[in-house]
Amino acid sequence: GQSLEQPSEVTAVEGAIVQINCTYQTSGFYGLSWYQQHDGGAPTFLSYNALDGLEETGRFSSFLSRSDSYGYLLLQELQMKDSASYFCAVRGNAGNMLTFGGGTRLMVKP
Amino acid sequence: DTAVSQTPKYLVTQMGNDKSIKCEQNLGHDTMYWYKQDSKKFLKIMFSYNNKELIINETVPNRFSPKSPDKAHLNLHINSLELGDSAVYFCASSSGTSGRGYEQYFGPGTRLTVT
Numbered sequence A: 001g002q003s004l005e006q007p008s009e010v011t012a013v014e015g016a017i018v019q020i021n022c023t024y025q026t027s028g029f030y031g032l033s034w035y036q037q038h039d040g041g042a043p044t045f046l047s048y049n050a051l052d053g054l055e056e057t058g059r060f061s062s063f064l065s066r067s068d069s070y071g072y073l074l075l076q077e078l079q080m081k082d083s084a085s086y087f088c089a090v091r092g093n094a095g096n097m098l099t100f101g102g103g104t105r106l107m108v109k110p
Numbered sequence B: 001d002t003a004v005s006q007t008p009k010y011l012v013t014q015m016g017n018d019k020s021i022k023c024e025q026n027l028g029h030d031t032m033y034w035y036k037q038d039s040k041k042f043l044k045i046m047f048s049y050n051n052k053e054l055i056i057n058e059t060v061p062n063r064f065s066p067k068s069p070d071k072a073h074l075n076l077h078i079n080s081l082e083l084g085d086s087a088v089y090f091c092a093s094s095s096g097t098s099g100r101g102y103e104q105y106f107g108p109g110t111r112l113t114v115t
Helices: none
Strands: A003-005 A009-013 A018-025 A031-037 A044-049 A053-057 A060-065 A070-075 A084-091 A098-100 A104-109 B004-007 B010-013 B019-025 B031-037 B043-050 B054-056 B064-070 B073-078 B087-094 B110-114
Touching: A003 A084, A009 A018, A018 A084, A018 A104, A031 A060, A044 A053, A044 A060, A044 A070, A070 A084, A098 B043, B004 B087, B010 B019, B019 B031, B019 B087, B019 B110, B031 B073, B043 B064, B043 B073, B073 B087
Parallel strands: A009 A104, B010 B110
Antiparallel strands: A003 A018, A018 A070, A031 A044, A031 A084, A053 A060, A060 A070, A084 A098, A084 A104, B004 B019, B019 B073, B031 B043, B031 B087, B043 B054, B064 B073, B087 B110
16 A cells, blocks of 8 residues: 655745655655645646655755655745645556645745 | 646535536546545545556445546546545546656546535
8 A cells, every 4th residue: 555644734934945744655666746736726746756866946846765765845935826735646656646645735924 | 728627617416416527638648547635635546547548546436437538538427426425526647657657737626516
């Protein structure tokens, strides 16, 4: 089976940096993805890590350590529009089926 | 130029009814998926389907069945609806197992309410 753990809620102020952690236990592992979902909206893809290390895309970065079964999403220069839920998801097989964590609700305050 | 579209956006129905949700993607992707998101925002894969293979999450009741008339469409049919089926259902697609197949594009969701 698959299970992913991430904090349920994080609060930060505009301009700050926030890190959302994700630990996973899976029977198979091809990679770790991150998705953003605004209230009432659809999940949108942010990043994917198949190998250990840091991937940077603008203000967002994602890190993976396969040996630790751990990853994180780093959001820099926080903006109010970053207030949303963030989900980590494991791609457990070559068929791209994703198992999602419970989501982290990020609240950005002025 | 909607990439992944779903209809209807809202669906209210009574227990015991049968309903369908339609999904279409214009991205040329060859793999489509259905997810269920419950009231606590937990997102669970239900099906993965391409023109060769249907993969079913073993926890999905057999009252749920995907139907794909062609590569661009994957509809979700639900028989004998129950109260616990109330959720938001998302369709998604990806380019399959090659290239950026790990990147899934989600539709806007269908909010199903069973009364």
